Amino acid sequence: MLSKRKISDRISNGWMIAALVCILLLPVIIGVALYFKSAPLLSEHTLGELITSSNWHPNKGNFGFWPFITSSMYVTLLSFVFAAPVCLLAGIYLTQFASKKLIDIMHPVIDILAGLPSVIYGVWGVLIVVPFTANVLAPLFNTESSGYSILSGGIVLAIMCIPYMLNMLIEIFNTVPRGLQEASLSLGASYWESVKHVVIRGSYPGIISSFGLGLAKAFGETLAVMMVVGNMVQATANPFKAGYPLPALIANNYGEMLSIPMYDSALMFAALLLLVIILLINLVFRYFIHKTQQR
Amino acid sequence: MELVQAKVMTPSPLKATRHEKASVPSAISIKNLDVHAPGHHILKNINLEIPKNKVTVLLGPSGCGKTTLLKSLNRLTDLYKELNVTGTINIDGDDILNTRQNVADLRQKMGLLSQRPYPLPMSIYKNVAYGLRLKGIKDKKLIAHNIEKNLREVGLWDEVKDRLNTPANNLSIGQQQRLCLARGLAVKPLIILADEPTSALDPMSSSTIEKLFREIKSHYTIVLVTHILRQAKRLADNVVFMYYGEIIEQGAPDDIFKNPKTEKLRQYMLEGN
Ligand SMILES: Nc1ncnc2c1ncn2[C@@H]1O[C@H](COP(=O)(O)OP(=O)(O)OP(=O)(O)O)[C@@H](O)[C@H]1O
Ligand SMILES: [Mg+2]
Numbered sequence: 001m002l003s004k005r006k007i008s009d010r011i012s013n014g015w016m017i018a019a020l021v022c023i024l025l026l027p028v029i030i031g032v033a034l035y036f037k038s039a040p041l042l043s044e045h046t047l048g049e050l051i052t053s054s055n056w057h058p059n060k061g062n063f064g065f066w067p068f069i070t071s072s073m074y075v076t077l078l079s080f081v082f083a084a085p086v087c088l089l090a091g092i093y094l095t096q097f098a099s100k101k102l103i104d105i106m107h108p109v110i111d112i113l114a115g116l117p118s119v120i121y122g123v124w125g126v127l128i129v130v131p132f133t134a135n136v137l138a139p140l141f142n143t144e145s146s147g148y149s150i151l152s153g154g155i156v157l158a159i160m161c162i163p164y165m166l167n168m169l170i171e172i173f174n175t176v177p178r179g180l181q182e183a184s185l186s187l188g189a190s191y192w193e194s195v196k197h198v199v200i201r202g203s204y205p206g207i208i209s210s211f212g213l214g215l216a217k218a219f220g221e222t223l224a225v226m227m228v229v230g231n232m233v234q235a236t237a238n239p240f241k242a243g244y245p246l247p248a249l250i251a252n253n254y255g256e257m258l259s260i261p262m263y264d265s266a267l268m269f270a271a272l273l274l275l276v277i278i279l280l281i282n283l284v285f286r287y288f289i290h291k292t293q294q295r
Numbered sequence: 296m297e298l299v300q301a302k303v304m305t306p307s308p309l310k311a312t313r314h315e316k317a318s319v320p321s322a323i324s325i326k327n328l329d330v331h332a333p334g335h336h337i338l339k340n341i342n343l344e345i346p347k348n349k350v351t352v353l354l355g356p357s358g359c360g361k362t363t364l365l366k367s368l369n370r371l372t373d374l375y376k377e378l379n380v381t382g383t384i385n386i387d388g389d390d391i392l393n394t395r396q397n398v399a400d401l402r403q404k405m406g407l408l409s410q411r412p413y414p415l416p417m418s419i420y421k422n423v424a425y426g427l428r429l430k431g432i433k434d435k436k437l438i439a440h441n442i443e444k445n446l447r448e449v450g451l452w453d454e455v456k457d458r459l460n461t462p463a464n465n466l467s468i469g470q471q472q473r474l475c476l477a478r479g480l481a482v483k484p485l486i487i488l489a490d491e492p493t494s495a496l497d498p499m500s501s502s503t504i505e506k507l508f509r510e511i512k513s514h515y516t517i518v519l520v521t522h523i524l525r526q527a528k529r530l531a532d533n534v535v536f537m538y539y540g541e542i543i544e545q546g547a548p549d550d551i552f553k554n555p556k557t558e559k560l561r562q563y564m565l566e567g568n
Contacts, residue, residue: 099376182371183413183475187426187482188403197425202416 031275038269041262050269056233063266065273067235071150071243072277075229076219078154078239083161083218084211088200090162091169096181096195110170113163122227125156130228138240145240148230153243156228157218165214172206173199204292212285216278222247246274321385322347322486322516323368328382330363330372330540337363339540341382345533350508350517352527352548355537356563361520364537365488368518369405370398386486403430406479408489412471414463419455422463422474426482445477449507469500476507486516494522505530524564528552536560 041050041063053064094103133155134147145151176199184194200207230242231252250270253263323345330338338360345351353361363372370391372378383390391401403426415422423442432438442459446452451473455466463474472492479487489508493501508517508530521527527534527548534551536544536559544551544560555561 177413178374179409179411179413180415182366182374182409183407184415184425185371185374185399186369186402186405186407186488187478188399188429189425190399193429197417198415 027275027279031272034268034272034275038265038272041265041269044262051273054235058260058263058266061262063262063269065246065270067233068244068246068249068270069273069277070235071229072219072245072247072274074150074239074243075153075157075225075245076215078151079157079161079218080211080215082154082158083165083214086158087162087165087169087210087214088207090166091173092195092199095170095173095176096199097191110163110167114167118160118221118224119227121156121160122224124159125152125224125228129155133240141240143238143240146230146242148228148242149240150229150236150243151239153225153229153245154239156224157221160221160224161214161218164217165210168210168213169207172203172210175206176202205289208285208288208292212282212288215285216281219278219281220247220274222251226251246270246277250274319346319349321345323518324385326383326385328364328367328380328384330360330367331379331381332377337378337540338367341542343535343542343545345516345518347516348513349532350512350519350530351533351535352531353518353520353535353537354522354524354527354560354563357522359537360540361537362490365407365490365518365520367392368486368488369402369407371402371407373398399429403482404484405486405488406476406482406484408472408476408479408487408492410491411495412468412475414466414471414474417463418460419463419466419474420459423478423481426478430482441481445481446474448480448511449473449477450503451477467500469496469503472496472500472504473507476504480511484515486518487511489517489519491520491522493526524552536563 044061045063050063050065051069052066053062054066055062055064056067094106098106129152130147132147133149133152134145137151138145138147180198180202181194184198185191189197225245226248229245229248231244231248232242233244234241236243250267253267256263321344323343325341325343325345328338328341328343329336341364353364355361363378366372367380368384368386368391372380380392382392384392386401386404389396389401394401415425417425420442423445424438427438427441432441443452443456446455451470454470455474463471466474472495476492493504496504505526508519512530512532517530519527519530521530531548534545534548535542536551536557538559543557544555551560552564555564
């Protein structure tokens with residue numbers, strides 16, 4: 001006879017497995033669904049053509065995603081370049097050098113910033129960053145810009161990602177034991193040498209994974225970027241020009257997609273691309289973490 | 296009553312050190328050392344002469360300030376901004392609390408062995424090379440030679456010579472602690488500060504560490520914190536008993552262990568055995 005405890009054990013075990021399976025299946029289900037939805041488009045065009053073509057005229061049946069892919073990558077990369085060093089330095093300062101008072105002030109501030117809805121960052125971007133790009137940054141580089149640009153998108157995105165990544169980095173740096181710092185110092189290292197060799201080095205995997213999560217989040221961020229990036233279909237290397245990232249494409253056109261043939265399929269394909277790229281980012285970073293852990 | 300007794304008894308151990316001081320020079324001379332944390336007076340007016348090339352054992356109940364005293368000696372207290380350290384600590388004729396000397400150079404005169412081993416997050420080889428490189432030694436051959444020598448000294452060479460480039464974290468705790476000792480010895484310190492160095496180790500590893508201490512003790516000034524009375528008896532040349540931030544008794548191990556002068560030390564030894 002099964003005792004009551006054994007039964008409850010079995011039931012809770014079953015629940016946990018079911019929950020786990022759901023979580024594991026979710027991305028697969030989404031991916032499969034998106035694939036089937038974008039199948040009509042894929043049956044008319046080859047994958048290579050869709051990804052590499054810059055010809056975007058849905059009315060004429062031309063669907064080239066290259067401008068969207070490059071815009072997305074450009075904005076994400078810029079934001080990463082701005083945010084990563086700031087987060088790294090701020091995280092090190094807060095965990096290693098700052099007084100307890102400053103930490104007590106900063107913690108809630110970072111939490112609040114991380115929790116702000118993205119539309120707030122978008123409004124802030126429109127009010128501050130866009131004019132700043134148009135009136136200060138563009139003249140500085142001797143060009144003209146409306147301000148609605150890839151650069152503005154990168155800046156706004158960086159500001160959004162900083163609290164998110166900083167929070168993770170602080171957690172990670174806090175797990176470096178004090179004794180390790182003391183060991184390094186007692187061998188004759190300066191504070192900075194200790195930070196470099198012990199704190200940063202010891203947290204490589206953690207730093208990389210927080211960067212990876214930050215990148216993935218940045219790549220998928222929609223609203224705030226959409227508000228400042230200009231939303232023009234063009235593949236450009238000039239950050240002062242407007243871009244049109246993938247998430248913005250989907251969000252902007254979802255309402256009207258039924259009026260043009262294949263348009264719905266194309267937007268689903270955009271979503272699929274987004275999913276695949278984010279998965280790829282994750283995979284690449286997993287690989288890096290694996291590599292660094294082996295050393 | 297106890298307090299009165301302690302007060303009355305302090306002069307005699309002090310006399311003993313004064314007597315010793317004449318024969319053995321001090322490596323470290325501590326005067327009026329006070330350490331304050333907010334709302335807590337951790338070390339209270341510590342005056343202590345630590346004889347050169349001898350083992351000085353710090354005894355005392357948990358929380359009495361032994362670790363804090365050790366950390367004051369190589370200024371690791373700097374790391375804790377809430378601590379306020381005053382007084383003088385003379386090492387090599389230099390007051391290290393108010394010195395203009397580079398703190399990093401100063402710390403290299405002292406090897407630190409902590410309660411738990413803290414191998415740096417790098418390979419075994421680099422762990423030992425770390426201090427050498429910080430000293431400015433660049434000659435690869437010299438570094439390699441030093442690494443072998445120090446790993447041999449702690450009896451680790453044969454165990455690790457084929458995997459010098461693997462992470463030090465993969466070693467067992469006992470091996471890690473010996474590695475930490477090797478890397479500390481590699482920078483050629485004058486003083487070794489050891490804070491319960493065997494408390495996290497299995498009996499084998501701790502007897503290895505202890506044996507090492509006995510072998511090297513004539514070349515180094517060792518300050519050892521331990522809770523193991525038998526270890527203290529085996530190693531000590533000089534015993535200091537602390538209680539709530541104060542030094543209550545000190546002297547030669549024979550005196551201290553055979554006829555403790557304060558009730559507190561007697562109590563401590565009873566519980567320790
Ligand atoms: N950074 C600090 N801030 C506040 N109080 C501290 C700090 N460091 C130590 N203390 C306090 O000082 C006292 C002495 O601590 P210490 O670690 O020196 O004790 P100990 O003698 O080494 O004890 P144990 O034998 O348990 O290791 C303790 O009460 C501790 O709480
Ligand atoms: Mg201690």
